[in-house]
Amino acid sequence: MDKERSAVINIGGEEYTLVLTTKATKEIAGRYGGLENLGDKLMKSENFEMAIGEIVWLITLLANQSILIFNLKNKDDKKPLLTEDEVELLTVPSDLAEYKSAIMEALYKGTKRNIESETDPKNAVVG
Numbered sequence: 353m354d355k356e357r358s359a360v361i362n363i364g365g366e367e368y369t370l371v372l373t374t375k376a377t378k379e380i381a382g383r384y385g386g387l388e389n390l391g392d393k394l395m396k397s398e399n400f401e402m403a404i405g406e407i408v409w410l411i412t413l414l415a416n417q418s419i420l421i422f423n424l425k426n427k428d429d430k431k432p433l434l435t436e437d438e439v440e441l442l443t444v445p446s447d448l449a450e451y452k453s454a455i456m457e458a459l460y461k462g463t464k465r466n467i468e469s470e471t472d473p474k475n476a477v478v479g
Contacts (some may be wrong), residue, residue, distance in 0.1 A: 358418065359457040361411070361450070364442030368434065370414035370454055371421070372462025379413055387459065407448050410455050412436045 358371045377387065384390050390410075416433045423430040443451075 357458075357461045359454040359461065361415070361454045363411075363415070363434070363439060363447075368415040369418035370411070370458035371417040372414065372458050373417045373421070375420075376413055376417050377462070380410075383409075387463065390459070404445070404448065407452060407455070408436050408439045411451050412439050414455065414458050415439075 358369045360367055360369050362368075380387060380390060412434050419431050419433055
């Protein structure tokens with residue numbers, strides 16, 4: 353998986369790659385109304401149980417993107433998708449702070465734009 357657009361976490365002794373795909377962005381938008389609302393929702397969750405539920409949902413969604421990509425490319429050697437129950441059972445609450453950082457890293461990497469300067473002066477915009 354492309355390290356420039358992903359973050360890696362460990363769940364139950366196994367590494368999972370978090371990737372923000374267009375598919376995941378669509379699901380996040382459906383749940384929160386857009387990526388810009390995600391941070392507010394995570395920071396302002398009404399209670400601890402709800403905050404944990406949202407982080408678990410996001411971890412599962414983003415980790416499953418790399419599994420879905422793998423399965424798409426390896427139709428004869430598919431891996432099972434991660435479930436929210438598995439994430440809850442294989443983690444402890446202290447893991448969630450680390451995962452929150454990895455979620456933010458994956459979201460940042462998935463939405464960053466590479467901006468390049470024009471090297472040919474005839475194409476440069478002069479103000």
